[in-house]
Amino acid sequence: MSKINENNPVIGYWMSERKRQKLNWSEFGKVCRYSGFELVKIDLERPLEGQGPFSVILHKLTEFIARNDQQAISLIKSVENYINSHPEIVVIDPIESVKILLDRYRSYGIIARSRLNDIDVFTPIYVELTSNNIAENIKKLQTYGVSFPFICKPYVAQGTNDCHKMALIFNEKSIVDCKPPCVAQSFVNHNALLFKVFVVGDEYQVVERPSLKNFYPSDRSTIFFDSHNVSKSDSSSQLSILDPEDQAYVPRIDDKKLKTIVSVLREELNLTLFGIDIVVENETGRHAIIDINVYPGYDGFPNFFNSLMNCIKKKLMEKHKNLTAENRINKTFLNCSVKVETKLEQDDSGFDTCDSSDERKHRQLISSTSINSKMNTVSKKIVNRT
Ligand SMILES: Nc1ncnc2c1ncn2[C@@H]1O[C@H](COP(=O)(O)OP(=O)(O)OP(=O)(O)O)[C@@H](O)[C@H]1O
Numbered sequence: 336m337s338k339i340n341e342n343n344p345v346i347g348y349w350m351s352e353r354k355r356q357k358l359n360w361s362e363f364g365k366v367c368r369y370s371g372f373e374l375v376k377i378d379l380e381r382p383l384e385g386q387g388p389f390s391v392i393l394h395k396l397t398e399f400i401a402r403n404d405q406q407a408i409s410l411i412k413s414v415e416n417y418i419n420s421h422p423e424i425v426v427i428d429p430i431e432s433v434k435i436l437l438d439r440y441r442s443y444g445i446i447a448r449s450r451l452n453d454i455d456v457f458t459p460i461y462v463e464l465t466s467n468n469i470a471e472n473i474k475k476l477q478t479y480g481v482s483f484p485f486i487c488k489p490y491v492a493q494g495t496n497d498c499h500k501m502a503l504i505f506n507e508k509s510i511v512d513c514k515p516p517c518v519a520q521s522f523v524n525h526n527a528l529l530f531k532v533f534v535v536g537d538e539y540q541v542v543e544r545p546s547l548k549n550f551y552p553s554d555r556s557t558i559f560f561d562s563h564n565v566s567k568s569d570s571s572s573q574l575s576i577l578d579p580e581d582q583a584y585v586p587r588i589d590d591k592k593l594k595t596i597v598s599v600l601r602e603e604l605n606l607t608l609f610g611i612d613i614v615v616e617n618e619t620g621r622h623a624i625i626d627i628n629v630y631p632g633y634d635g636f637p638n639f640f641n642s643l644m645n646c647i648k649k650k651l652m653e654k655h656k657n658l659t660a661e662n663r664i665n666k667t668f669l670n671c672s673v674k675v676e677t678k679l680e681q682d683d684s685g686f687d688t689c690d691s692s693d694e695r696k697h698r699q700l701i702s703s704t705s706i707n708s709k710m711n712t713v714s715k716k717i718v719n720r721t
């Protein structure tokens with residue numbers, strides 16, 4: 336394990352050039368220098384081992400994780416191997432956790448199985464469509480209770496050109512417009528208002544964004560759209576213009592529920608940087624989580640870089656504390672095991688204790704067992720103290 340240079344900790348990062356520009360990432364470099372950190376862009380063309388040591392690795396590698404070609408797979412594998420051989424590094428965010436969120440079906444399942452149902456927070460009914468057989472898909476949609484209209488979303492949630500291309504389907508004859516493999520999710524009327532929650536470690540902020548207007552089952556043809564034309568802060572899609580009879584009502588998010596949503600998902604997802612898209616169902620006021628994103632754009636999050644730096648410092652302190660506790664436990668075990676070996680050697684020292692060999696073995700077993708139980712007590716005490 337390479338020693339971290341605690342006097343000049345290095346944050347290694349990688350994200351697309353597009354994201355660097357959108358975030359104005361050079362400003363974060365100033366925040367890092369002010370806080371005594373060095374910010375270094377990781378060169379994915381070279382082995383990571385020679386580029387460290389890093390205190391933190393911050394990445395958005397979704398475009399490589401989302402690909403299934405050999406080059407991308409081996410790149411991600413090499414990053415995972417490096418991270419696994421350096422447990423001292425804070426990783427934002429763990430690649431395994433990112434992989435789950437790139438799969439819409441899996442991420443909806445996490446919400447559906449979470450305790451958020453206890454507070455009437457839900458993900459709209461959804462089903463995966465893997466077949467091109469229309470009759471099979473109609474039956475599956477009926478069996479799972481996906482109602483019209485529903486949205487067909489690509490399986491892969493981020494990192495590809497098509498992951499934001501969607502279809503709003505209003506009737507059975509239009510099911511042919513689904514492009515499996517995809518996820519079909521019942522549409523929830525929410526008066527074209529989306530609550531985008533940006534999470535940075537223990538902090539979160541909510542921004543309001545335009546969304547889709549209310550839609551109802553009909554014989555109208557499918558609406559194809561790109562989500563990035565609908566719900567960006569500067570989006571002005573025709574699909575967001577409410578009908579006159581809907582304009583009076585403005586949905587409101589429940590702050591208490593929101594706090595629980597963030598806390599539950601932070602735990603379930605094991606992520607530091609993520610976005611949660613919430614709509615409030617018109618008729619019931621129920622909160623529906625329609626999407627979760629890895630490392631979103633944080634557009635509208637005040638002082639994002641300061642919050643990011645504070646989060647990094649906090650995670651470094653937690654990592655240091657855990658590693659210290661681990662080292663103390665290991666040292667204690669080492670001391671104890673040295674004592675055990677010494678004691679066992681003494682017993683086997685050849686001095687004639689007049690014990691039979693069976694008695695000697697029995698005594699050795701008792702002494703090592705009692706020392707092991709002492710070690711367990713010691714480690715519990717150390718862990719509780721940290
Ligand atoms: N179940 C739903 N009910 C109502 N509207 C929905 C539903 N799912 C998606 N939408 C609408 O479609 C938009 C895009 O959906 P979604 O967030 O799943 O796509 P996305 O490509 O992951 O978007 P982004 O990456 O910007 O978060 C949402 O902002 C919302 O306006």
Ligand SMILES: O=P(O)(O)O[C@H]1[C@H](O)[C@H](O)[C@H](OP(=O)(O)O)[C@@H](OP(=O)(O)O)[C@@H]1O
Nearest residue numbers: 354397492493494610628630631632633634
């Ligand atoms: O409006 P937000 O911040 O949610 O927009 C995000 C979007 O949700 C996706 O996370 C995008 O990631 P990709 O799907 O991989 O493109 C983000 O793009 P990015 O270039 O900022 O990573 C959007 O910001």
